Amino acid sequence: MRDPRAFVTIQRATPRRQSAETRAQHWREFYEPLSSQALAEQGSRCMDCGVPFCHGDTGCPVHNVIPEWNALVSRGDWHAALASLHATNNFPELTGRLCPAPCESACVLGLIEQPVSIRAIEQAIVDRGFEEGWIAPQPPLRETGHRVAIIGSGPAGLAAAQQLRRHGHAVTVFEQADRIGGLLRYGIPSFKLEKSVLDRRLNQMEQEGVVLQAGARVDVATLQREFDAVVVAIGAEAPRDLAVPGRELSGIVLAMEFLAQQNHRDAGDVVAPSRSVDARGKHVVIIGGGDTGSDCGGTCIRQGALSVRQFELLPQPPAERDETTPWPLWPMQLRTSHAHDEGVAREWCVSTIAFTGSDGRVTHLCGIRVSPLSRDGRFSVSPVPGSEFEIPADLILLAMGFTGPRRDGVLADSGVGLTATGCVQTDARHQTSIPGVFAAGDARRGASLIVWAIREGRDAARAVDEFLRTSTGPRRQSARTSRAHGTSGLPDAQPRALV
């Protein structure tokens, strides 16, 4: 039996990063995994709460049953832990690497000690599952004959696809880019997510029968004719831009373009020199203090930038959780990412006034310090008179977030209604203004976490499945008959261990 006092006696541990010098030399992931023993110990710190805040609405959006797999890992039953994890999360390898882990900030242990290393355990479970070959395709037992189209192959689209396929529907995922994966493929640097991690999952999905179609330009109306249901999961990729003098200069690049290009390079693609953006030998300023900015920073360091600065309009948050965001809320606090260790310098309360340059290329950034104002609970900033400055900068990366789904592609003329903020409008069942057309992920809720995208994809899949089951039947009987599968009956669970 576990020591119920382990949370008192064992200290929190998380995987260590390679040194900044070492990791800046390569494009691979740089965390050094904990040993199984260490992970089991970490799992035993879980208090198996009567009300696990990590698991509820305050914590994990996909409702990972965290106490359950913590317990399983602590007693070495990795196989069962994997089953438990996969029951709520299609892609724990993504959340394990990329999620900011609201579960950990809601962890009850966080009230009195450092929280349980939930994310590290999650990643370890699924990586081990792939290593051991436990993660096999799970084709459906029977085909329903329904066909579902999914537009967008980001985490929301993929999660919806896998869920719907496992319900026996024929699923095709359409991706505009040349490779499947959406932001995962081109928006996340490979040192945070090696693309092989994505590929092995896509491989599983294809073996389950999901059809993945990259480089596809589609429109909703056509798809509606071909399919019984359509899921719009195109993300929220419309970038927030900066309308200041000098914006038209070259050398001012949107973060996503910059990150995508490096991902193409990492994948062995050749980037046309005319379009190539490279930080080597440059003074880089990243505008925007969020994760994308930090991803850009890490990329620039690896590309060999001379200097990298990251400007944030807002003031520096407190070092620790303060009373404005009490447990179990997501705390407003300073988060220092890998990039900052690697040499990205952050500056707070900076507003950009203008860019200047020569030969059409940016050379300087003009900024001003601002001070925060809080009026009627609304936050704003006001410039500090006389604090204007100018610094040399020959590469500017705009990482100020996103304003919603792109309205120029799939959504243009689709007839799908939008909300006031520009997101796809749906009812509680994820259905858009067009019956049979559903939406999920950032396209529906605005830019958010990967884990929310997965949750959205799963919720939408449940809604689509119910829609299909309650509709009169497949509109188009698929030409091919049901895929043959093995024996009837249900898959067997492994006998449970009782500790």
Added chain:
Amino acid sequence: MYDPSHEHDACGMGFVAHLRGERSARVMRDALTLLGNLEHRSALGADANTSDGSGVLLQIPHAFLRSVCTQAGLALPEAGQYGVGMCFLPRSTATQRAAEAEVGQLAHLHGCRVLGWRDVPVDVAHIGDVARRTLPAIRQVFIAPAALELDQSDASAFERTLFAIRRRFEKSRVAGRRSAPSYIASLSSRTIVYKGLVRSSVLGAFYPDLTDPLVTTALALVHSRFSTNTFPTWSRAHPYRFLCHNGEINTLKGNLKWMEVREPRMESPRLPNVHDLFPLIAAGQSDSASIDNALELLVHGGRSLAHAMLMLIPEAWEGDTAMSADRRAFFAYHSALMEPWDGPAAVAFTDGRHIGAMLDRNGLRPGRYVVTNDDFVVLASEAGALPVAPARVRAKGRLRPGTILMVNTTQGRLVDGDELKDELAALHPYQRWLTEQRVLLQVDEGRGAEAHPLSLAARQRAFGYTSEDFDVVLAPMALTGEEPIGSMGNDTPVAALSTRARPLFAYFRQLFAQVTNPAIDPIREQLVMSLGVILGPRLNLLETSADHARVIRLDQPVLTPATFGALLQQRRLPVAPLSAVFRADGGAAAFRSALQALCTAAEASVRAGAQLLVIDDTPVDESWAALPSLLAVSAVHHHLIRARVRADASIIVRSDEAREVSQIALLLGYGASAVYPSLALESIGAADVPAPPHTARSDAAHAPTPVDLYVKAVGKGLLKIMSKMGISTLQSYCGAQVFEAVGLSRELIDRHFTGTSSPLGGVGLDAIAEDAVRRHAGAFASGTTSRLPSGGDYSYRWDGETHAWNPATIAALQHAVRSGSNATYQDFSRAADDATRGGATIRGLLELVETAPAIPMDDVEPAASIVRRFVTGAMSFGSLSREAHETLAVAMNGLGGRSNTGEGGEEAARFGTERNSAIKQVASGRFGVTTEYLVNAHELQIKIAQGAKPGEGGQLPGHKVDEAIACTRHSTPGVTLISPPPHHDIYSIEDLAQLIFDLRSVNARAKISVKLVAESGVGTVAVGVAKAHADLITISGDSGGTGASPLSSIKHAGVPWEMGLAEAQQALLLNGLRASVRLQVDGQLKTGRDVVIGALLGADEFGFATAPLIAAGCVMMRKCHLNTCPVGIATQDPQLRAKFAGKPEHIVNYLFFVAEEVRSILSRLGARSLDEIIGRTELLRQRADLGGRAATFDLSPLLHVPAEGNDIARRRASSAKESRIPAADLELLEIVRPALEGGERVMVARAIRNVDRTMGASIAGEIARRHGDAGLPDDRITLRFEGSAGQSFGAFATRGLTLELTGEANDYVGKGLSGGRIVVRPPKGVTFLPHETVIVGNTALYGATAGEAFFGGVAGERFAVRNSGATAVVEGVGDHGCEYMTGGVVVVLGRTGRNFAAGMSGGLAFVLDSSRDFARRCNSALVELAALAEASDLALVKRLVERHAKLTGSARARHVLSHWDESARDFVRVAPVEYLKALRATDAPKASTAGGQHA
């Protein structure tokens, strides 16, 4: 909600008889005196002169009757040639004549004739208003055989004829005109009963017959009643025809059912046409009347009085290895004829020739007797009830558990149980019959379960298994052999309102004992418990034959593949298998028809000769779904009863569904005799369960398997469930239906669970069918993962059961109280109320009716006055950390509410400070209940039950007992503390009255409250409590929290408070008692809405426990029982206590938020104060917007107001009487005042009688008030008495107070002794042997914390139970001596009863074991026995014996001292192992000085 059929009674009783059967008027006179002296054990109702009834049974006073009849012109034949019927008839002439005519016709039908009628004179001046209103016409009828001569060859034939006449008269009365009640109190040629709603002291005055000098009798049975009903009836007074009873039959429901079941098989030449008399036990009677009926049936059927009593109330023979084989065979044989009528019972009985008395196996009622030199025997509930001069006493004694006592008039002596039992055992060759007939099973232990076509996982899904079922339920059972434990309360919806398909089991709640009958401790008092079951037909009860022994006996009811296989293979009892499945695609229709087909098939099988029915829910696959096993079993059971063939077969269940203890208990409770939980066993077998740690490899082969451990855990759990109802044997539990339902329709209940209470209605068969289909469909749906769902019943899970306390509500409440933001509180309150309305609770189905115009908030009473009605829950220092406990106290004192110590005492440093808990709890463990503690209370709360585990005791594990807690509880650090399930001074309602009297005596300033838990019948209990003079009654809901309880109790016992509160309110109104008590409610109250609904349903006050803890930082870890609370609340771990961050203001903020919310609702209702709305259920109605299952509820019973409630206050009246201080105490207090205040020594000498109760407690209270537990110097006040002291002599006596008694004392001597000294010695010159004669009653020194006591004789059962520090010397003790003792020293200079030292975890006992057989009677689970080796022990014992000799003049002690060297060798030291270890660890010489305060 209130159902008068729940009425309970208890009382005082006794008899006077002449040993040689000589009639005299003296017997009659003495009996009436005795009866008068038992009056304090009965109760008075709403009107002070109407008692609950009393009565006397005597021999027919022929001379008297002939004389009065002759005067009236009615000639009576010779004695014995006629019968007298004592009739209560309607007062209206016409109906009276009709009833009399009917008696005449029935007499004629039975070959008899009515000689005439006589009006029995009564003097109504002696009865109260209620009694007068209901006074029947009391007339005697004289009946003689039509033929002139009686059949002399069968002297009892005429008695049987009279019995038949009476029974048929009763039947016609029930069947016919109900509005004209007629009742025959007795109809016999030998005995007559005079009884009624008359105070016991004036029975003789009311019935002048009784005091006529011509009335002579050789025996008289008397009884004085305490009923929970203030409108008791004339007929319910005792004695009945054969017996009177003190106590309660817990198993009554089952007994009645099985009697009904046996009727079709009954035949007897002695009772021709017995079928005309069915039902033999009239419906709607009290338990006592019912057992009287059963007794008379057995006696008229030909068995002797003693034989019949031993069949009905057998002793605990199963585990008694010392019993002779013949006697065992006698009991074993009869166990196949009759299940025990189990319950706390002292019964006195007579057939007019023989008279006797007995106690049931638990022996929880007192019975003391005296035999005089002039051949009288007097037995009564109390010693001294009939004063007998010491010189007249030939012998004295007490009734003992499981023993029977008979007066043998031919030999002129008392015959004891052993002799009687041996005689009876020799009547037939029972042993041979058992050996020859018994059906033996060929059990092949290696046999596995039959393979099932479906995979294990598929079946687990089909039967709704969750991962919690493994992790929380099955795994702990299979690993440890114990029931799983949890903590905090239940905040999940009642089953009918859950959005998930809950198993049918979840609709049922266990019933439990409170006040009117005690729960049992099945671990410490295992000797009375039995899980044995008998399979086979129930043959003719009125016959004795070898065939009756042809049954299968199982040690316990849980079958394994091996035993199940063996049952199927045996050939002597024909087996019929019955499938309990239905076509899943047929929906509800298929479900219904399958159920019907199952019943039909069962009946057909039985008619075809099957004697074992095997109901099997396992043949499930994709197309076939299982019927709920509980429904299948109960439907078949009731169908067979209705078909009158139930007696012919036993029901066995093979169920893939049943897995939890409570589920198996339900199957047994609704008719199964054995259960094979096939899937649970297979799941455990298939799982990878590691061997328990510390098992050496070589032991592995002998180590119990996980399956063995699971079976063991189920057995233990069943014992616990039975024992919380006070039921000892599974045989009596089977079919007893000690459950109630919440949320099932009446139609479903009436048809398939006949007799079960389900007052609010709910879902019917279709919904149950729908759930079964849904569960089945879910299991076989596509896309199902192989993983089982989480469940979320015990811990919150997003996709599991909903919990009222979830991340959102907890976070919002904590944020609100810390920031002081009312807006955030509103977020919390909205979420909590939404959850409530969403189906979590009954109150969620109600809405407020705004009948009056709203008023401005300013006109509503301020929040500061509302919070004064708030109290926090009873949570002990021990279960809570000191920090948390004191935070609650400071908060509640600050706002004028009250906090509650819980069961664990309070550190004396807190008394008189802001950290003092206003409510001091007195619970069964009496931990830290010192006199100083008691006098520092504003309210003393007697905890009868706790919502999370009603009917159970508690346990504080050793690892939570640190120095401070041990000190507060008067125990040893590190040693586990056990609270017994019952208060050992409350086994019935009159005992509660006595404890209230005790507490009132010691602290007259405190209010006395009694905490009950909601269950059906709580209303009658509340009435009883009110009649016992409590000031406040708390009704706790089923959902209350706990530091540690079995999960099955947290989930499956008790009902929501709404039901309990409404029932209590209605019962109190109906009985005119509402104004005299305050009602308090608790159980997961959270918001202003909760409070207002509580008030509307009748509550004056409101208890909060979980919510204040959450305000103080609790995050519902539900780990209290592990001591690992991370926020420092429910832990004693210093590292974790340091994490406690709660502040009193958090709790204050919370309660003020609630109060403000209450105010805003009041203003909407147009009410200026809470007082204005208490009990106004017309301001509530069932929500109109309810749909689905919620709409099947009918909440009108909750909102019902009895007509009596229309013109009286529905709340406690401000004019209600305040606490009463016993007048006698005031007088004594005056006398001793100089000693209290100054330095004078005071000595008082008095005579004392049994009616002088709780002597000394008020003085003790005054000492403690002035001087705390330190008390006064030794012997400052000495009280000397002579006579028979009443109950609780010397209770709570403090240092400086000495009570000396020459004579004898009753129960509870030295209860709660807190440093005082008690000496009881026999009078000089007695002829009996003191060391063999009882001198003090049961439960002496219960909960004593310090002081010393010397008893010059034998004490009753449970001597020094829960003693934690007193020193006592006694010359012999009854059963269960030193039970649960945690400290102090007890020296026994003589024989002990059985089960000595059970649960004893501290202190030392020294027993003089001259006959060297003490070890057999000692429960050595916790203690080790050793000779007196250490010099310190020898010195201690010698010193105490010397003091005993000096103080009591004991001849026994002098003898021991004069032969000290030999005696020293005979002493055995009894010492708890854990205690010795702890002492050695601390190296404290406590053991040798524990009793040395006076040395």
